[in-house]
Amino acid sequence: MATDTPAGAPGLPGAEPTPDPSISTVERRRRVRPSRRLVPVPLAVPAAAALAFLVLPLVGLLVRAPWATLPQRLLEPEVLAALRLSLVAATLATGVCLVLGVPLAWLLARVSFPGRRLVRALVTVPLVLPPVVGGLALLLLLGRRGVIGQWLYQWFDVTIPFTTTAVVIAEAFVALPFLVIAVEGALRGIDDRYEEAAATLGASRWTTFRRVTLPLVAPGIAAGAVLCWARALGEFGATITFAGNFPGRTQTMPLSVYLLLETDPPAAIVLSLVLLAVSVGILVALREKWIGRPA
Amino acid sequence: MARTFSTPPGDGRRPARRGPGVRAALTAVTAAATLAACSAPPPADGSAPPGVTGTITVFAAASLTDAFEEIAEDFETANPGARLVFNFAGSSALATQITEGAPADVFASASPATLRTVTDAGLADRDPVVFVRNQLVIAVEAGNPLGIRGLEDLARPGVTVALCAEQVPCGAAARTAIAASGLTITPVSYEENVRAALAKVSLGEVDAALVYRTDAASADAVEAVEFPESAEAINDYLIAVLTDAPNKAGAAAFVAWVLSPEGAEVLTTYGFQLP
Amino acid sequence: MTTVDNQDTGPYASTPAPPDAGLRARLVVDRTTFRLDITLTVAPGEVVALLGPNGAGKTTALRALAGLTPLTDGRIDLAGRCLDDGGRTFVPPERRSVGVVFQDYLLFPHLSALENVAFGPRCQGASRAQARAIAYEWLARVGLADLASQRPRQLSGGQAQRVALARALARQPALLLLDEPLAALDARTRLDTRAELHRHLADHSGATLVVTHDPLDAFVLADRLVIIENGSVVQEGDAAAVTARPRTDYVARLVGLNLYRGRGEGHTVTLPTGLAFATADPVHGDAFVAFPPTAVALHPDPPQGSPRNTWSATVTGVTRHGDHVRVQLAGGPGEAAADVTPAAAATLRLAPGQPIWAAVKATETRAYPAG
Numbered sequence: 001m002a003t004d005t006p007a008g009a010p011g012l013p014g015a016e017p018t019p020d021p022s023i024s025t026v027e028r029r030r031r032v033r034p035s036r037r038l039v040p041v042p043l044a045v046p047a048a049a050a051l052a053f054l055v056l057p058l059v060g061l062l063v064r065a066p067w068a069t070l071p072q073r074l075l076e077p078e079v080l081a082a083l084r085l086s087l088v089a090a091t092l093a094t095g096v097c098l099v100l101g102v103p104l105a106w107l108l109a110r111v112s113f114p115g116r117r118l119v120r121a122l123v124t125v126p127l128v129l130p131p132v133v134g135g136l137a138l139l140l141l142l143g144r145r146g147v148i149g150q151w152l153y154q155w156f157d158v159t160i161p162f163t164t165t166a167v168v169i170a171e172a173f174v175a176l177p178f179l180v181i182a183v184e185g186a187l188r189g190i191d192d193r194y195e196e197a198a199a200t201l202g203a204s205r206w207t208t209f210r211r212v213t214l215p216l217v218a219p220g221i222a223a224g225a226v227l228c229w230a231r232a233l234g235e236f237g238a239t240i241t242f243a244g245n246f247p248g249r250t251q252t253m254p255l256s257v258y259l260l261l262e263t264d265p266p267a268a269i270v271l272s273l274v275l276l277a278v279s280v281g282i283l284v285a286l287r288e289k290w291i292g293r294p295a
Numbered sequence: 296m297a298r299t300f301s302t303p304p305g306d307g308r309r310p311a312r313r314g315p316g317v318r319a320a321l322t323a324v325t326a327a328a329t330l331a332a333c334s335a336p337p338p339a340d341g342s343a344p345p346g347v348t349g350t351i352t353v354f355a356a357a358s359l360t361d362a363f364e365e366i367a368e369d370f371e372t373a374n375p376g377a378r379l380v381f382n383f384a385g386s387s388a389l390a391t392q393i394t395e396g397a398p399a400d401v402f403a404s405a406s407p408a409t410l411r412t413v414t415d416a417g418l419a420d421r422d423p424v425v426f427v428r429n430q431l432v433i434a435v436e437a438g439n440p441l442g443i444r445g446l447e448d449l450a451r452p453g454v455t456v457a458l459c460a461e462q463v464p465c466g467a468a469a470r471t472a473i474a475a476s477g478l479t480i481t482p483v484s485y486e487e488n489v490r491a492a493l494a495k496v497s498l499g500e501v502d503a504a505l506v507y508r509t510d511a512a513s514a515d516a517v518e519a520v521e522f523p524e525s526a527e528a529i530n531d532y533l534i535a536v537l538t539d540a541p542n543k544a545g546a547a548a549f550v551a552w553v554l555s556p557e558g559a560e561v562l563t564t565y566g567f568q569l570p
Numbered sequence: 571m572t573t574v575d576n577q578d579t580g581p582y583a584s585t586p587a588p589p590d591a592g593l594r595a596r597l598v599v600d601r602t603t604f605r606l607d608i609t610l611t612v613a614p615g616e617v618v619a620l621l622g623p624n625g626a627g628k629t630t631a632l633r634a635l636a637g638l639t640p641l642t643d644g645r646i647d648l649a650g651r652c653l654d655d656g657g658r659t660f661v662p663p664e665r666r667s668v669g670v671v672f673q674d675y676l677l678f679p680h681l682s683a684l685e686n687v688a689f690g691p692r693c694q695g696a697s698r699a700q701a702r703a704i705a706y707e708w709l710a711r712v713g714l715a716d717l718a719s720q721r722p723r724q725l726s727g728g729q730a731q732r733v734a735l736a737r738a739l740a741r742q743p744a745l746l747l748l749d750e751p752l753a754a755l756d757a758r759t760r761l762d763t764r765a766e767l768h769r770h771l772a773d774h775s776g777a778t779l780v781v782t783h784d785p786l787d788a789f790v791l792a793d794r795l796v797i798i799e800n801g802s803v804v805q806e807g808d809a810a811a812v813t814a815r816p817r818t819d820y821v822a823r824l825v826g827l828n829l830y831r832g833r834g835e836g837h838t839v840t841l842p843t844g845l846a847f848a849t850a851d852p853v854h855g856d857a858f859v860a861f862p863p864t865a866v867a868l869h870p871d872p873p874q875g876s877p878r879n880t881w882s883a884t885v886t887g888v889t890r891h892g893d894h895v896r897v898q899l900a901g902g903p904g905e906a907a908a909d910v911t912p913a914a915a916a917t918l919r920l921a922p923g924q925p926i927w928a929a930v931k932a933t934e935t936r937a938y939p940a941g
Contacts, residue, residue, distance in 0.1 A: 145499040161500050162455075162483035197676040199663040200636050202693035202741060211689075215680040244484025244495075245460060251485075259487055262387045262462035 066266040086253040090232040093171035097179045105183035135241025166243035171232035179228040186220020348376030351545035354389040356405035362565040400546035403534040406464035423535035427567035432519040457504040460485040469505040471528035509566040598643035606801040612777035619792035627801040628781040637663030649744040669738030673750040677722035684718035690741035708736040728759040848878040849937035865934035866908035869927040880929040
């Protein structure tokens with residue numbers, strides 16, 4: 001059995017070279033040697049510079065942090081409230097983006113409709129818009145005097161600004177493009193012949209999406225969701241403009257940091273480090289689980 | 296006629312902090328758009344122009360923007376060889392920039408506390424002088440549709456209020472004033488600068504906000520309602536020449552102008568109170 | 571016997587009409603650079619091979635039958651139901667009773683072999699348990715019951731092919747389409763798989779169309795061949811007919827093999843005509859033996875020396891094909907084709923009716939089990 005050629009015309013997903021059965025698995029792992037090829041200097045130098053560019057500002061934060069007072073600051077209720085709100089809002093915003101963004105990405109990748117290019121360009125608008133302007137736009141749409149918001153207020157006595165819902169909406173607005181673009185890319189990357197095969201087996205388009213496309217594109221969706229979550233977590237301008245700032249309800253970590261910088265820069269540094277640690281911790285844990293393995 | 300908005304040059308150890316909010320952004324845009332460094336031509340007889348000369352860099356609280364820009368026009372007319380360069384931002388951001396080494400001649404702060412950080416660092420020349428005071432008012436939509444007459448109306452259920460965050464001077468003043476009234480007012484948002492709070496009123500998102508009289512005066516769609524408790528929390532603005540000022544003479548001349556009757560007249564026009 | 575479709579008498583060829591349960595199709599697909607226009611009829615239980623070079627339009631025809639490409643014109647009728655009339659009627663692939671075995675199988679990588687095979691029945695409405703039971707039965711039928719829980723990437727090429735076949739058949743389609751079913755396999759596996767596939771196809775009660783460019787696959791698997799080139803049918807008929815009278819150079823090259831079926835015992839295959847072939851490959855039981863026309867040496871007198879396979883034959887036809895001369899022979903294994911140089915043909919004075927001796931070296935034969 002081990003000597004049969006594994007399923008694979010070249011190019012089939014999952015095709016692997018036949019393992020040599022004479023070497024035990026343990027031995028094989030030990031004998032894997034890193035590539036001996038040198039990294040060319042024109043690539044190594046900019047890469048190192050890029051790494052420094054990304055890492056050194058963090059070093060600045062770490063060096064100036066008030067390590068002595070860190071523990072007691074961390075346990076202040078406002079800090080914990082802001083952290084909890086940030087995590088909850090970012091997760092909810094990611095949920096919204098998944099529910100809305102995956103179908104949109106499928107539409108853009110699989111259906112040829114008039115105006116598709118325009119729609120694709122529109123999806124990137126929150127990326128190029130300054131976040132504050134995005135928040136202002138949301139206010140003008142959903143605020144008390146907003147195009148839609150005024151009807152919500154008059155008929156249902158519903159106000160959206162200054163609520164946690166507004167935080168979620170603001171974060172979802174700025175983070176949605178990340179998810180749509182990532183998932184559309186992933187959808188274009190998978191072989192759409194699997195979907196043809198499913199059709200010949202009697203699957204409707206919806207069944208094909210559920211049972212074939214979605215499982216195949218899941219790693220792409222996960223990667224997009226992680227990007228989306230990270231962007232939502234760090235959002236500031238749209239949140240503060242649309243949702244305002246109220247501890248426990250709309251004061252996310254970035255807002256706390258910003259305000260603390262006015263009066264208590266060391267505390268601001270502490271909060272920044274907390275946000276950094278939590279984000280990095282979650283991203284690393286997820287990466288192992290979802291993004292490490294190939295499709 | 297020079298009025299330039301510039302971020303502090305130099306090492307950029309801290310990013311320049313413009314006061315956030317729509318108003319400040321617009322200020323930056325218009326100021327940058329008028330970037331025309333023209334200096335007055337020398338007098339025909341070839342002698343040196345009267346008064347001080349050179350560039351004078353002034354770091355000033357954002358609420359002083361309109362008033363100082365008009366003062367600068369007058370000052371430059373009187374001192375043709377001088378050119379005023381302003382950096383308008385939140386007072387604490389400016390204090391941080393100064394203590395981190397940004398070169399400036401004059402610091403005009405909206406809060407004694409922030410100026411104290413600068414004097415404590417030994418960077419202010421003499422004892423700073425209080426040159427204006429700013430008082431809080433209740434900003435409401437033009438026409439005052441809800442008939443707000445005082446702080447007690449803000450405590451009514453159904454009235455949405457925006458306050459400044461306590462970390463900014465306007466917010467600290469608001470807290471003091473509200474405490475003096477004995478009322479409990481729960482805002483829907485603590486805005487991070489006073490212009491943002493004002494914007495919420497102009498947009499109709501909140502019914503009222505506690506802002507400075509100068510801010511309310513600057514917005515058209517907004518009306519100011521005075522209230523007695525504001526006297527409990529009047530904000531002192533201080534001005535000082537900085538120790539490391541590149542243009543000490545110019546700095547002193549500017550401060551003198553601000554404190555002079557001409558300067559005072561402009562400041563009061565914009566809503567400031569004299570000490 | 572061999573007729574090219576006659577477009578004058580309506581959409582279908584003038585071959586005998588199969589019963590309504592089969593496939594009757596005229597496929598017209600017009601692309602700017604290429605036009606496909608062929609007629610196909612396949613009776614239930616019949617296996618037809620669609621044979622042709624690359625670019626002939628075989629894949630287009632297959633996709634049109636599966637519903638993955640709409641017709642520009644023409645008509646597809648399967649089991650009495652119109653699937654596509656090039657106009658307003660178009661039945662999407664999921665509602666056709668068509669099963670497809672793709673060239674690279676396209677087994678869903680995230681599902682096990684069992685779940686792959688169960689996919690079709692589930693889409694038809696079976697419950698999960700029912701579908702799995704049906705799938706298990708089919709896997710057992712292709713001999714892979716013990717690999718039910720394996721993922722496709724853990725299967726060898728031959729195993730994957732069988733799973734793909736089971737998956738397509740689990741729906742009991744009225745039409746089974748196979749696209750180059752053996753192309754992805756190595757030579758050794760191909761041999762075994764071909765025989766097995768022939769067996770499964772023979773068991774299938776619906777119509778079967780095998781698309782291939784390999785004539786050997788066509789000969790072994792199919793009852794009837796339809797040969798297409800450049801979007802049109804150039805020849806049609808069973809293997810013997812096609813071999814005997816190739817109508818184009820391609821077909822002639824294509825069928826450059828003499829193929830016979832007999833009973834193998836070690837290095838000898840005995841043909842129904844009584845002739846025993848000495849073969850290089852040992853084989854037992856039902857077997858094929860094949861050799862190219864070029865392997866046939868013609869002698870005026872009984873040859874001596876090494877060739878073991880000799881027979882007395884009568885020349886039934888001499889035709890010139892490019893740089894060689896094809897000689898049709900009768901006798902011995904049956905009908906055979908021999909290629910000789912024009913010079914040799916002239917020397918031997920070959921003419922129809924002439925007796926001649928034919929000899930084939932054992933080393934130039936290929937023998938393998940017929941399944």
